[in-house]
Amino acid sequence: MDEFNILIVGVGGQGVLFISEVLGEAAIKSGLNVRVAEIHGMAQRGGSVICSVRLGKDVYSPTIDEGRAHLILSLEPIEALRQLKYANTETDFAVNMNKIAPPGIYVSGKKYPKTSLIFDRLKAVSKNILAIDALKLANEAGNPATQNTVMLGLISASKKLPINTQLLKKTIVALVKKKFQESNKIAFDLGFKSYEKSKKYASSIRRYQK
Numbered sequence: 707m708d709e710f711n712i713l714i715v716g717v718g719g720q721g722v723l724f725i726s727e728v729l730g731e732a733a734i735k736s737g738l739n740v741r742v743a744e745i746h747g748m749a750q751r752g753g754s755v756i757c758s759v760r761l762g763k764d765v766y767s768p769t770i771d772e773g774r775a776h777l778i779l780s781l782e783p784i785e786a787l788r789q790l791k792y793a794n795t796e797t798d799f800a801v802n803m804n805k806i807a808p809p810g811i812y813v814s815g816k817k818y819p820k821t822s823l824i825f826d827r828l829k830a831v832s833k834n835i836l837a838i839d840a841l842k843l844a845n846e847a848g849n850p851a852t853q854n855t856v857m858l859g860l861i862s863a864s865k866k867l868p869i870n871t872q873l874l875k876k877t878i879v880a881l882v883k884k885k886f887q888e889s890n891k892i893a894f895d896l897g898f899k900s901y902e903k904s905k906k907y908a909s910s911i912r913r914y915q916k
Contacts, residue, residue, distance in 0.1 A: 709762035711770045716781030721854030726757040732877040733761045743768035797832045802840040825911045837908035843896040852893035859897025
């Protein structure tokens with residue numbers, strides 16, 4: 707594999723950087739070169755957080771060129787829209803449906819866009835979309851902070867990542883405190899098992915939905 711480009715997006719506090727750390731560590735253990743770049747947009751106040759992770763044997767720069775992302779993992783729906791310029795018709799999207807309105811919406815007086823409109827825009831670029839309620843599954847795992855781990859389980863189930871599933875799961879466990887290890891294991895498994903359902907969920911989102 708020459709390269710695999712992942713763009714991870716969300717808002718401050720959702721664990722974007724944890725996902726990048728897990729992917730980076732697991733990729734190194736897999737014998738892959740890794741380059742990571744982070745951008746924080748007032749993350750402490752709920753602003754956008756963007757992280758690019760590039761894996762492969764011929765990866766030398768951390769930045770992803772426009773239209774060259776293989777996977778866009780979004781921890782918040784509207785954040786996926788912000789990064790559409792990096793997608794192409796083959797890009798895979800994995801979207802957490804837990805909405806967090808950006809501060810700018812309140813300032814401008816605008817409303818958060820309808821879910822159907824968000825997915826219309828995504829589907830106009832690529833048909834490879836997964837949608838999942840990661841917060842619901844994280845709560846089932848006993849720890850709402852494990853939404854990011856749910857997403858890692860989901861993308862691992864897609865078989866698109868050049869990283870072994872068990873290695874990815876072990877890396878997560880190794881990077882969290884002992885008291886959170888069990889909930890992260892459960893969250894990963896719940897995300898993994900939701901793969902087929904997440905495809906149906908994304909395809910079922912229509913224009914009439916809020």
